[in-house]
Amino acid sequence: MLKSCLKNLVYIIEHKINVLVECWKEGLYLQGITHDLSKFSPAEFLPYAIKFSTDREISANEELKWKYAWLHHQHKNKHHSDYWVVDPKNKQALPMPRKYLIEMVCDWQSFSRKWGKKVKNSQLDLTDHLILHPDTRRELRIIMNKSDVKCDENISSH
Structure with missing residues (x-):
């Protein structure tokens, strides 16, 4: 142990x-x-x-x-993102403040640092796995497009 x-x-x-x-x-x-x-x-x-x-x-x-x-x-x-979910059954969440959204992306990018490569779109999944407020989803796409990690329609939390 x-x-x-x-x-x-x-x-x-x-x-x-x-x-x-x-x-x-x-x-x-x-x-x-x-x-x-x-x-x-x-x-x-x-x-x-x-x-x-x-x-x-x-x-x-x-x-x-x-x-x-x-x-x-x-x-x-x-x-x-699950911290902000208020109704998982109906896939409703509160807007996620930008600083936590950026930290989430930094968390994802940290795995790239560990494994020595960039996070690929196939490793991320926005559509099925994350329940996000529509404003948060839009902001995440903007952040992802400006970062080294490119956002498609596929992003997932770990």
Whole structure:
């Protein structure tokens, strides 16, 4: 278990550094520093470590605990589009403030930094996976068109 916790800690720190680099370019200094701090919380840290850093198949109970951790993460971090959803059944969301929208894009771009390549349209999916307010969807397309990541009709959250 200690090995899983250490692997998760290294992953979180590496991810935070990559997001910090992307946020810094956008002038989002505080958001770059505070990005994903909830991943260090007891509600998220251990379930994430068990889900992603163990060498064994996880139990149904551990999977359920991870799902709760993921839900906690989405509802504690404003850069996740799910934070702004008010009615998932009818796909209704509040407008997402621009700074969190940019942080979301920086989060996506951070994975490019980790894997050493650009995020491709095929890896992103705006249409089916993200529930966004229409104003947010329009603003996201504008941001994506101005960034290194090009937006088509396909963008997804991780």
